[in-house]
Amino acid sequence: MRAVLDHIGIAVRNLDEALAFYRDALGLHVEAPEEVAAQRVRAHFVPVGESNIELLEATASDSAIAKYIEKRGPGIHHITLRVEDIRAALVQLKSRGVRLVDEQPRPGAEGALVAFIHPSAAHGVLVELKEKPAQAIDLRPQRFPLGKLRLTSVNDGLFRLDGGAMFGVVPRPLWAKKAPPDDRNRIVLAMRPLVVEAEWGRMIIDCGVGDKMDAKSADIYALDRRRHLDHALADAGLSAESFDSVLATHLHFDHFGGATTRDARGAVVPRFPRATYFIRRGEWHDATHTHERNRASYLPDDFVPLDKAGVVGFYDADHEVQRGVRVVRTGGHTGQHQIVFLESEGQTAVFTADLIPTTAHVQDPWIMGYDLFPMDTLTFKKRFIRDAIEREFLIFFEHDPFVAAGYIREKDGKRSVEQVL
Numbered sequence: 001m002r003a004v005l006d007h008i009g010i011a012v013r014n015l016d017e018a019l020a021f022y023r024d025a026l027g028l029h030v031e032a033p034e035e036v037a038a039q040r041v042r043a044h045f046v047p048v049g050e051s052n053i054e055l056l057e058a059t060a061s062d063s064a065i066a067k068y069i070e071k072r073g074p075g076i077h078h079i080t081l082r083v084e085d086i087r088a089a090l091v092q093l094k095s096r097g098v099r100l101v102d103e104q105p106r107p108g109a110e111g112a113l114v115a116f117i118h119p120s121a122a123h124g125v126l127v128e129l130k131e132k133p134a135q136a137i138d139l140r141p142q143r144f145p146l147g148k149l150r151l152t153s154v155n156d157g158l159f160r161l162d163g164g165a166m167f168g169v170v171p172r173p174l175w176a177k178k179a180p181p182d183d184r185n186r187i188v189l190a191m192r193p194l195v196v197e198a199e200w201g202r203m204i205i206d207c208g209v210g211d212k213m214d215a216k217s218a219d220i221y222a223l224d225r226r227r228h229l230d231h232a233l234a235d236a237g238l239s240a241e242s243f244d245s246v247l248a249t250h251l252h253f254d255h256f257g258g259a260t261t262r263d264a265r266g267a268v269v270p271r272f273p274r275a276t277y278f279i280r281r282g283e284w285h286d287a288t289h290t291h292e293r294n295r296a297s298y299l300p301d302d303f304v305p306l307d308k309a310g311v312v313g314f315y316d317a318d319h320e321v322q323r324g325v326r327v328v329r330t331g332g333h334t335g336q337h338q339i340v341f342l343e344s345e346g347q348t349a350v351f352t353a354d355l356i357p358t359t360a361h362v363q364d365p366w367i368m369g370y371d372l373f374p375m376d377t378l379t380f381k382k383r384f385i386r387d388a389i390e391r392e393f394l395i396f397f398e399h400d401p402f403v404a405a406g407y408i409r410e411k412d413g414k415r416s417v418e419q420v421l
């Protein structure tokens with residue numbers, strides 16, 4: 001096995017005192033802190049050559065770092081070795097009887113995979129193995145001209161959902177290879193709305209989760225909005241005020257929470273002040289008449305205030321919402337879930353929302369356990385993916401952390417995605 005020293009983690013009791021040494025006395029550059037909410041720790045990276053010192057500060061008294069300091073005082077907490085193939089490394093260690101904390105790799109910061117070796121096996125040192133992602137999560141806006149339409153994929157940060165629920169009947173050993181779960185069985189997902197600009201104006205399709213989520217839910221969903229929609233719009237030179245319309249694929253909170261926001265007085269108001277919000281009437285009905293199976297996904301504050309503000313444009317059926325922007329009901333995920341066809345000058349792109357949320361879902365039976373009518377999903381999906389392959393639709397994957405858009409290819413019966421954005 002080949003390994004390089006990635007970083008040394010140092011548990012510090014008091015960050016200001018630590019900075020007085022590492023930054024002021026040693027004169028090292030200290031990067032802005034990274035908050036790891038799940039572990040209740042704040043990490044400050046100090047680059048030293050090709051490795052880093054990581055200053056770890058507890059943000060709560062029950063954090064592992066706080067307990068470590070309580071027991072042993074501040075000091076070296078762990079060392080991290082970067083390996084090329086973390087699974088192979090774990091197999092090798094296991095075959096030699098080395099005691100592991102993690103038998104399977106789990107997701108770490110910035111899309112890396114990590115696993116800990118037990119200190120008793122490593123002569124008193126907690127050793128972390130880390131495999132850098134082949135592909136970093138890139139949340140910068142990405143443009144794609146499609147005939148006369150200008151498309152820009154933007155994002156509202158990352159969150160996590162239960163891996164089992166994301167893949168329905170697919171057994172964990174199959175999906176875990178494509179989307180490694182964390183210690184709570186969750187996988188990382190992105191929220192990627194799509195901006196469409198044309199001679200008729202500017203539209204955003206879905207708008208992410210927004211900023212209204214409470215702390216408890218934010219923990220359950222590991223909400224990570226260090227980079228969110230406002231950043232993405234600013235990077236693309238756009239502002240919420242500049243949108244004429246908002247189009248909802250459906251009203252689940254991870255797609256439409258960003259439709260509203262709280263004003264200075266705490267009242268929930270439309271997030272895009274000039275926009276008309278296009279919502280399918282059937283979906284509105286379902287979202288306002290929930291049952292035990294879908295209630296957790298529909299949060300009234302995401303959409304009811306829009307109707308009160310008189311800014312909803314209701315419609316009943318599949319149609320062209322704006323020139324080149326056509327909604328098509330898929331059903332399946334929700335009874336009225338729809339995808340959006342973008343068509344201009346003979347080219348077609350499709351924003352597939354929760355029909356094909358990630359590139360892993362391009363296999364027909366990889367259907368979310370969340371879907372209310374999975375057989376409807378299957379019927380629609382089989383026909384749609386056949387078309388998408390034959391007619392080379394550019395597919396936008398709203399929840400994929402790595403691939404914003406690509407072409408679905410099929411060779412010898414095996415499907416893959418050729419990444420474009």
Ligand SMILES: [Zn+2]
Binds near residue numbers: 250252255333354
């Ligand atoms: Zn959904």
Ligand SMILES: [Zn+2]
Binds near residue numbers: 353357399
């Ligand atoms: Zn979703």
